[in-house]
Amino acid sequence: RAYNFNAGPAALPLEVLERAQKEFVDYQGNGMSIMEMSHRGAVYEAVHNEAQQRLLSLLGNPEGYKVLFLQGGASTQFAMLPLNLLGEGQVASYVATGSWADKAISEAKLIGEAHVAASSEAQDFMQIPALEDIQIPDNAAYLHVTSNETIGGIQYKEFPDTGNVPLIVDMSSDILSRPLDMSQFGMIYAGAQKNLGPSGVTVVVAREELLANSPKSIPTIMRYSTYLKNNSLYNTPPSFAIYMVNEVLKWIEEQGGLEGVARNNERKAALIYDAIDQSGGFYKGAAEVSSRSNMNITFRLSSEELDKAFAKASEQAGFVGLKGHRSVGGLRASIYNAVPYESCEALVEFMKDFQAKNS
Numbered sequence: 001r002a003y004n005f006n007a008g009p010a011a012l013p014l015e016v017l018e019r020a021q022k023e024f025v026d027y028q029g030n031g032m033s034i035m036e037m038s039h040r041g042a043v044y045e046a047v048h049n050e051a052q053q054r055l056l057s058l059l060g061n062p063e064g065y066k067v068l069f070l071q072g073g074a075s076t077q078f079a080m081l082p083l084n085l086l087g088e089g090q091v092a093s094y095v096a097t098g099s100w101a102d103k104a105i106s107e108a109k110l111i112g113e114a115h116v117a118a119s120s121e122a123q124d125f126m127q128i129p130a131l132e133d134i135q136i137p138d139n140a141a142y143l144h145v146t147s148n149e150t151i152g153g154i155q156y157k158e159f160p161d162t163g164n165v166p167l168i169v170d171m172s173s174d175i176l177s178r179p180l181d182m183s184q185f186g187m188i189y190a191g192a193q194k195n196l197g198p199s200g201v202t203v204v205v206a207r208e209e210l211l212a213n214s215p216k217s218i219p220t221i222m223r224y225s226t227y228l229k230n231n232s233l234y235n236t237p238p239s240f241a242i243y244m245v246n247e248v249l250k251w252i253e254e255q256g257g258l259e260g261v262a263r264n265n266e267r268k269a270a271l272i273y274d275a276i277d278q279s280g281g282f283y284k285g286a287a288e289v290s291s292r293s294n295m296n297i298t299f300r301l302s303s304e305e306l307d308k309a310f311a312k313a314s315e316q317a318g319f320v321g322l323k324g325h326r327s328v329g330g331l332r333a334s335i336y337n338a339v340p341y342e343s344c345e346a347l348v349e350f351m352k353d354f355q356a357k358n359s
């Protein structure tokens with residue numbers, strides 16, 4: 001298997017792929033693949049409900065929260081969120097931390113009034129703003145934050161206390177990477193393709209009252225209430241992707257749940273950040289140290305040429321996906337839940353070797 005450091009779609013656990021392969025043609029003796037079955041049948045529905053229950057269970061079975069499965073990626077949530085929750089006379093409040101938060105803000109502006117509660121633009125989006133600097137207006141419908149900026153490589157270590165204003169979090173690139181106290185969130189959402197499974201399904205976990213009262217003026221398929229009332233089976237769901245999510249959730253349970261994956265993620269991130277910090281300045285971490293992401297490690301060398309040479313040599317050595325996002329350049333190692341510790345060790349060995357040959 002390749003050393004896969006792709007930012008997304010990203011590595012899946014080998015055990016999950018192998019299990020899915022075994023069941024691919026004949027799902028549990030039914031004579032067909034799960035993806036060939038009716039989404040109204042008992043066999044598929046059991047998988048669908050199991051995935052929802054497993055997810056809630058990993059999140060500590062928070063009372064009053066529901067799981068929805070949608071399509072259109074996290075990008076569709078950028079629009080659905082204000083369409084559903086931004087009422088008359090209210091503003092949608094956002095913390096601007098980089099590319100993904102900006103996209104969410106742009107969509108909200110198309111729908112109503114959007115407000116920036118705090119921004120780290122002055123720091124080139126290389127750090128999470130101080131929580132005490134986040135100013136939420138009285139008429140905010142919600143505060144939206146991006147828990148992990150996939151491109152910049154910055155991550156919230158804790159979340160702001162928003163009082164009665166629902167805190168809504170785009171967790172696309174760090175969901176289920178660490179224990180979470182769900183009671184602080186009104187809603188979290190994520191495209192599946194980093195920590196949850198293949199692309200094609202988007203997961204929303206939210207307090208039921210935020211999902212129940214969508215305006216009737218927006219299209220039926222865009223209303224959270226449609227998904228809530230119909231257990232995400234109003235129309236054909238991405239059934240194979242949801243089956244895969246259920247398998248990934250089983251794998252997370254086998255890792256010791258969120259505590260288990262968090263321990264692994266911390267070990268992996270520490271290994272690579274230590275290699276950067278102990279390189280005598282050959283490698284430089286891009287993000288401010290206290291905001292460093294445990295999922296996307298962004299770093300640079302002393303010149304763009306050297307960055308390019310590193311990216312090329314790493315590809316030749318069997319590493320995939322280390323080139324930074326085209327909007328910021330540099331290098332990025334995405335080490336989501338499924339990236340094995342051994343891949344990170346191999347990367348550190350490669351980094352040392354590259355340094356020895358190029359300094």
Ligand code: PLP
Nearest residue numbers: 008073074075100150172173191
């Ligand atoms: N939000 C974050 C933090 C992301 O990393 C991404 C994708 O990389 C998105 C949103 C967009 O997700 P999607 O491609 O599922 O629309």
